[in-house]
Amino acid sequence: MFSRKDPASDINVLLDFLGREHREGVLYRGQTKDYTYIVPSGYRHLTAPDQTSPGQIQLDLSLDDDPAHATPRFKWRRQAHFYIVTKLGVALGNLVSQQYGLTSECIDVTHNPRIAAFFATRRWPHYRHHDVRDEMGVIYRFRRTPDIRPSHTSIKALDLWFRMGQGEGVYFEDFVKQPNGIMERDLWNEREQGRGAVVATLPTLISWDEVLESIHNIRGAHADLIRDTVLPMDWHISRAAAQEGGFIRPAFFYQSRVASYLHVVDPIKMRLTLGQEIEDDGLPWPRAHPSLALKEKLIAMEDVKQREGFEAFYFRHSPQLVTSLYRCELWPEPSEDPIFGFTWHAATLIGSFLIEGDLPPIDNPVTGVLDRGYKVLNEIESIDGREFIDRARGQLEDALENQAGGVTRCQDFEHEAQARFWLGDTNNALRAAMKAIRRDPARVDCYVLAAEILMSSRRAGFADRFLRRAHKIDRVHPMVLRSVGRFLFGHGDLDQARDCLRLALEKLEDPKNALYRKHREDLTDTLADVEKAMHQPV
Incomplete structure (x- = not known):
């Protein structure tokens, strides 16, 4: 369904289909156009012009000598x-x-088909909606098979999986480049040269x-x-x-050297003959002994489009938007x-x-x-990361685009209000905050935001009304406590301001809380200002 010859009419038709079919363990990748191969970014420049082996992508390491790759x-x-x-x-x-x-060596994928759809309709570097009617985008779907990750979910097992090799029907526990200063013959017990073999990393x-x-x-x-x-x-x-x-890591194929007297170690046979239990490390068997392969030359990589469980679904680009996603949330800043x-x-x-x-x-x-x-359009060049004003402009762009895309959520007006507030447009910020409150009268964050906009405009009386309403909805919401603390600090009630801010910090202790990184530092600074004011002589 939704093949190249019969694509979905727009991205939302495809997204509805993928949402209905979604299962645990399925991953997706969205692209604005289909390419012949899916290659990790670090290897795209090495793809050989002539490809003759089905299931593999030949690599030409001589392309690495290009002056552009020696900068x-x-x-x-x-x-x-x-x-x-x-x-x-x-x-x-x-x-x-x-x-x-x-x-x-990896390729990005996502567990969420909506995020894949976002990338399938947005083009680098601005990631604004890509609407070219005569072009087709694609979402790739990867279904899990048993042989593509260790059976134990641990970093140790995953590290070993990344270091292992596979060739001639056996697995090598160490698959490495030849160590500097050590002869090949010194790496095997019998001090022999070994023999050539093609060995691959594990997909x-x-x-x-x-x-x-x-x-x-x-x-x-x-x-x-x-x-x-x-x-x-x-x-x-x-x-x-x-x-x-x-993440997908394709198998990489190397011309390699292995011991010429390889033995195959099968844990079941070993247990029967020796009466010993073999520790289950979550990694595949049978193992080679000596379990070492030396990389000599990279020759090819797996074509993941030929992998079992791979499917491609096509759609026509159109004005239809993938809404409810914000670039500033998909790509947090280094400070966040x-x-x-x-x-x-x-x-x-x-x-x-x-x-x-x-x-x-x-x-x-x-x-x-x-x-x-x-x-962001017309972004300021900066040595230390994106300027805050550009982050705010990007959020405003996304909020307005989401509002124009169909069903408008309370959060879209809230994001608009917040961005306009940061940009100093307080009147329009307050209008957007009021629209958000009308959409969802029980959303605490919108009342808090409206109160902060009013406080910045020196309209404390109106701000107090919004804070009282938020306080009725949720007395211990950290953002309510933060705003109440600031309000009390501005009115000289230092003891209660300090208590509110301390309680807000306690509520933000869990780093899984999305507000943790965003507001903890700001709260800490405000609390320090309150405590400093408390110790100043009257």
């Missing part, structure tokens, strides 16, 4: 990726590198929920290393979490997303050693190495 920026991206892998491990390091624009398909489960199952020294880098709860408010992301902040710091550190003179903006799409996600 300081190219080296900067690769070395930043290597640094992140050393900090987070090969599995998490690759997943993070893919999310934030560094070179990677992977994993959802972000499974990655999160793996992170929370970390044990031992590896756990200490990762937790020293980022906190486990920080992953819940990352870009990948916002996009309900997942701790994983982006860590990656930003890593890229800055590596760039300071590689780039002569001043570093260019880290997330500039032409000269930088990280992907800031989207770009």
